Amino acid sequence: MKRLLTLCCGLTLSAFAWAEQTVYLQSLQATLLAQPRFGSQPVARLGKGTELTQLDARGNWRLVRYGEQQGWLPRLVLSRQPPLNKVSVLDQQESLQQKARRRSSTIVTAGAARGLASEDRARRSATQFANYDALRQMEAQQLSEDAALRFLAEGLTQ
Amino acid sequence: MNAPHFTPALLLAALLTGCAQQATQQDDAGTHDFRYRAPQVATLSETTTADVTAELEFGREIAARILARYPLHDDPRLSRYVSLVGKAVAAHSGRSDIAFNFAVIRSDTINAYATPGGYVFITTGALAAMQSEAELAGVLAHEIAHITQKHIVRELAIKGSDDSALSGLSRLLGAPGDPARVAFAQAVDRAMDLLFSEGLKKQDELEADRIGTLLLAHTGYDAQALHRYLSRIQHRAGEHTATLSRTHPPFAERLHTITQLLTHEGLDNVRNPTLKERFVTYVR
Numbered sequence: 106m107k108r109l110l111t112l113c114c115g116l117t118l119s120a121f122a123w124a125e126q127t128v129y130l131q132s133l134q135a136t137l138l139a140q141p142r143f144g145s146q147p148v149a150r151l152g153k154g155t156e157l158t159q160l161d162a163r164g165n166w167r168l169v170r171y172g173e174q175q176g177w178l179p180r181l182v183l184s185r186q187p188p189l190n191k192v193s194v195l196d197q198q199e200s201l202q203q204k205a206r207r208r209s210s211t212i213v214t215a216g217a218a219r220g221l222a223s224e225d226r227a228r229r230s231a232t233q234f235a236n237y238d239a240l241r242q243m244e245a246q247q248l249s250e251d252a253a254l255r256f257l258a259e260g261l262t263q
Numbered sequence: 264m265n266a267p268h269f270t271p272a273l274l275l276a277a278l279l280t281g282c283a284q285q286a287t288q289q290d291d292a293g294t295h296d297f298r299y300r301a302p303q304v305a306t307l308s309e310t311t312t313a314d315v316t317a318e319l320e321f322g323r324e325i326a327a328r329i330l331a332r333y334p335l336h337d338d339p340r341l342s343r344y345v346s347l348v349g350k351a352v353a354a355h356s357g358r359s360d361i362a363f364n365f366a367v368i369r370s371d372t373i374n375a376y377a378t379p380g381g382y383v384f385i386t387t388g389a390l391a392a393m394q395s396e397a398e399l400a401g402v403l404a405h406e407i408a409h410i411t412q413k414h415i416v417r418e419l420a421i422k423g424s425d426d427s428a429l430s431g432l433s434r435l436l437g438a439p440g441d442p443a444r445v446a447f448a449q450a451v452d453r454a455m456d457l458l459f460s461e462g463l464k465k466q467d468e469l470e471a472d473r474i475g476t477l478l479l480a481h482t483g484y485d486a487q488a489l490h491r492y493l494s495r496i497q498h499r500a501g502e503h504t505a506t507l508s509r510t511h512p513p514f515a516e517r518l519h520t521i522t523q524l525l526t527h528e529g530l531d532n533v534r535n536p537t538l539k540e541r542f543v544t545y546v547r
Contacts, residue, residue, distance in 0.1 A: 131357035135481075143480050144533050153359050165477060165528065179481055181411070181474060182357045189360040192315040194323065235327035239335050243326070243366045243382070246346055253350035260396065260538045261483045 128169065128183040130155040133250055137176030141166035148176035154188055195244060314429035315360055315380075317436045318416065321447075322380025325415075325454050326364075329376055329384055332459075333368035336387050342367055344545040348396060349383060349403045355482045358411045365403070373496055373503050376458055377406035379416050379432075388503055390546055392496050396538035399546075400482060401489030405475035412474065414467040415454050462510030469512060469520045476521055477528070485537045486530040490521045 133153050139146040141163045149171060151157075157178075161168035166177045336342070342365075349365035363381040370386040377383045383406045385399075393399055409415070413428040420431075435447050457463055472489065480486035496504060497514035511517065525531045 131359055133354040133359050135355070142529050143486070179477065181477065182355070182481075184357065186309050189310065189312055189315060191362060192312055192319060192360055193362060194316055194319045234331045235324065236330040237327050239330035240323060240327045242335060243330070243364050246342060246364070248343065248346050248350055250350055250354045253347045254354055256347040257351035257483065260541055261536055263536070263538075263541075 126159040126185065128157050128159045128167070128185055129187045130157065130178070130182055131184050131188045132182040134254070135178055135182050137169070137171060137174065137178060139176060141168070141177040145177075148174055151178075156187075157183070159183070310360075310427060310429060311433070313437070314427065314433045317433040318413075318429050319361065319380035320436055321416075321432055321450065321454075322378040322382050324447075324451050325378040325458075326380075326382035326384075328451065328455055329368070329378070329382075329458070330366075333370050333384070333386070336367040336369045338367065341390075341545060345385060345390075345399065345403075348400050349407070352400050352404050352478060352482050353381070353407050356407050356411050356478055358407075361410075363407065363410075371503055372506055373499065374507050375402050375406050377409045378454070378458075379410065379413065381410055383407065383410075392499065393492060393542070393546070394495075394539060395485075395488060396542040397479070397484040397488035397536065398492040399542065400484045401475060401479050401492060404478040404482070405471045405489060408471040408474035408478060409463070409467070412467070412470060414463050414471070415457060418457060418463060418467070419450055419453055458510070459506065460510070465512045465516075469517065472517050472521050473524050476524055476530070480528070480530055480533070480535070483535055485535045486528075486533060487525060488537060490518060490525065493517055493521070 130151050130153055135151050137148040137151055139148050151171065155171065157169040157171050159167050159169050160175070162180070163177075165180050167180050167183055168175065168177055169183075345367055346365040350363055353363040358381070361381040363383060365383045365385070367390065368384050368386055371388040372386055373388045373392050375383070375385040375389055383403060385402060385406075389402060390399070393402070416428045416432060432450075435443055435450070462468070476486055476489055479488060493514055496507075497518070508514075
């Protein structure tokens with residue numbers, strides 16, 4: 106009887122542990138679907154940070170409650186913590202050149218720490234050369250997510 | 264409640280909940296892949312802004328090293344196109360806390376690379392082997408999956424204040440003095456070795472294929488596109504696929520993994536657009 110009581114308590118607590126978790130949408134947008142399968146009827150369109158109640162799980166899909174509605178979302182866009190705001194390091198004070206000089210000395214120090222001969226360190230430094238100008242050029246292409254999603258929509262509705 | 268029953272009941276509850284989550288992970292894999300890494304189960308560690316900043320700093324350094332190996336391809340219209348496709352896919356991922364950056368690099372090798380923090384590169388050789396925008400999106404989705412799952416950072420296993428993948432990097436960047444800077448430089452070296460010599464763990468590459476395929480479907484592209492692209496390039500064995508073959512699982516295994524997922528999710532019956540014509544106007 107005692108064992109049965111323990112088992113019942115455990116099963117009950119387990120059920121509560123799995124059900125009714127608060128989760129948050131991590132992606133910029135997602136479509137709540139009526140069924141846990143691609144191509145099923147859309148229920149609602151949700152935005153980043155939407156707070157949801159997770160009710161059930163089936164494979165890669167999670168059943169969630171959003172207000173009065175229920176539907177399925179992919180597991181990969183949900184998390185138990187709210188999403189962070191966009192993080193950037195591009196507006197930091199220290200210039201790239203200063204960082205490059207600091208890293209160059211670090212590479213030499215690292216080489217010495219590994220006991221490399223000076224010739225080996227020079228060769229290694231050459232292959233570890235970093236192109237910060239090209240990096241800046243890559244980062245300069247400031248395309249918004251909205252522009253990307255509009256471009257996607259144009260293509261998908263052709 | 265009677266205390267002698269409550270404690271074992273709590274332990275049983277915890278065990279059952281853990282088993283249920285693990286069972287779910289096995290279903291998620293589409294195969295009974297018992298190598299599914301434990302941290303993929305919901306982590307209780309909270310990612311902070313400092314953690315993401317550390318990831319970005321680390322990723323930028325690796326990106327700068329990649330750009331020293333391969334020059335940027337000088338075609339602004341093509342670069343913009345690749346960025347638009349990549350950002351649209353990334354907007355459907357779980358990483359809205361970073362701004363993804365995409366670049367085309369000049370190389371005949373068929374490959375793509377991703378660094379922590381959202382830097383994604385695709386070679387001109389890879390673009391030349393593609394036939395549709397969906398295939399481009401599929402390759403970019405695979406790389407985005409490496410970032411969302413923090414494969415490189417986890418592989419480095421830098422000890423932090425908690426078990427989260429990023430707290431170690433955050434601690435490294437925050438620490439003063441030469442030892443921390445040396446450790447950071449060595450971590451960058453190691454990341455480059457993973458990208459260009461050793462490759463990531465097989466389970467990570469297969470996970471990127473699975474999650475990339477799911478991401479492709481959620482974005483609205485034909486979910487079979489990545490499978491189609493890999494099928495095509497597997498027959499181009501030789502110099503241009505040497506790095507890809509060295510750093511990734513065999514093509515047959517990758518294709519089998521993706522096929523299983525497509526069947527499991529019913530995606531083999533869903534016909535989403537491939538956008539072949541739009542791809543040709545930008546790439547050819």
